[in-house]
Amino acid sequence: MSRTSRGLVPALHVLTDTREGRDPLPDVRAAVSSGPCAVQVRAKDLSDRDHLALTLAVIAVARPAGCLVIVDDRVDVAVAADADGVHLGASDLPVDLVRTITPPEFVIGATARDALTAKAAEDLGASYLGVGPAYATTTKAGLPEPLGPEGVALVVAATSLPVIAVGGVTAAHVPALRAAGVHGVAVVTAVSEATHPTAAAAALAAALGCPPTPPTPPAAPGAPRSESRTTSTRA
Ligand SMILES: Cc1ncc(COP(=O)(O)OP(=O)(O)O)c(N)n1
Numbered sequence: 001m002s003r004t005s006r007g008l009v010p011a012l013h014v015l016t017d018t019r020e021g022r023d024p025l026p027d028v029r030a031a032v033s034s035g036p037c038a039v040q041v042r043a044k045d046l047s048d049r050d051h052l053a054l055t056l057a058v059i060a061v062a063r064p065a066g067c068l069v070i071v072d073d074r075v076d077v078a079v080a081a082d083a084d085g086v087h088l089g090a091s092d093l094p095v096d097l098v099r100t101i102t103p104p105e106f107v108i109g110a111t112a113r114d115a116l117t118a119k120a121a122e123d124l125g126a127s128y129l130g131v132g133p134a135y136a137t138t139t140k141a142g143l144p145e146p147l148g149p150e151g152v153a154l155v156v157a158a159t160s161l162p163v164i165a166v167g168g169v170t171a172a173h174v175p176a177l178r179a180a181g182v183h184g185v186a187v188v189t190a191v192s193e194a195t196h197p198t199a200a201a202a203a204l205a206a207a208l209g210c211p212p213t214p215p216t217p218p219a220a221p222g223a224p225r226s227e228s229r230t231t232s233t234r235a
């Protein structure tokens with residue numbers, strides 16, 4: 001987890017795979033079992049009600065584990081669900097406008113594939129940059145050629161924001177991406193298509209050097225239950 005003036009940014013971001021009506025919640029449980037991370041609710045074909053319901057369900061799983069919940073594209077859903085942040089692409093609402101209508105320390109991610117876009121997003125108030133595709137991916141169509149670690153490094157050099165590499169990333173890529181200066185990675189299929197999603201998330205977290213989930217101490221008899229939102233998410 002990296003603290004910036006614009007909130008906390010975990011190193012591992014696991015994006016929901018909602019293709020073909022898949023249930024992403026088992027993957028979310030796998031992701032949060034790996035330690036403090038971000039779960040991004042990325043859903044392109046849901047009704048507003050279903051989008052909100054999925055976000056609330058993800059929050060119910062992720063927040064007690066100390067993980068952030070970030071909603072792709074939809075600021076309205078993120079704010080309505082009291083999520084921790086939003087990820088904005090080139091056709092979404094502008095970062096500076098979203099900053100004015102969201103709570104203090106709301107995490108705002110922005111997509112950047114080049115140095116100019118990265119600098120602009122930083123100036124507008126982004127918390128982190130999603131940079132990719134780092135490698136070839138079939139999860140999202142219509143993307144430009146993969147940047148590779150060298151292309152990602154050019155964006156890293158243009159910004160002081162944490163850079164999250166996205167697109168075709170697996171645990172095996174983490175050393176090269178870290179050498180390129182990234183703070184972390186975002187994945188869909190490395191978890192959702194893994195034979196063992198929990199092991200895949202753990203491998204990513206270990207490659208990134210994320211601290212493991214601390215064991216939950218047994219509650220003293222009669223002690224009040226602790227708050228589900230940990231101070232680390234928006235402190
Ligand atoms: C961490 C992260 N980085 C980049 C993206 C891509 O976002 P966007 O450009 O909005 O594209 P879609 O994901 O909406 O197809 C991301 N979601 N997360």
Ligand SMILES: Cc1ncsc1CCOP(=O)(O)O
Binds near residue numbers: 133136137138166
């Ligand atoms: C959302 C997004 N933006 C750039 S690549 C990508 C998809 C990443 O999915 P995967 O990890 O399965 O390649």
Ligand SMILES: [Mg+2]
Binds near residue numbers: 073087088092
């Ligand atoms: Mg988006």
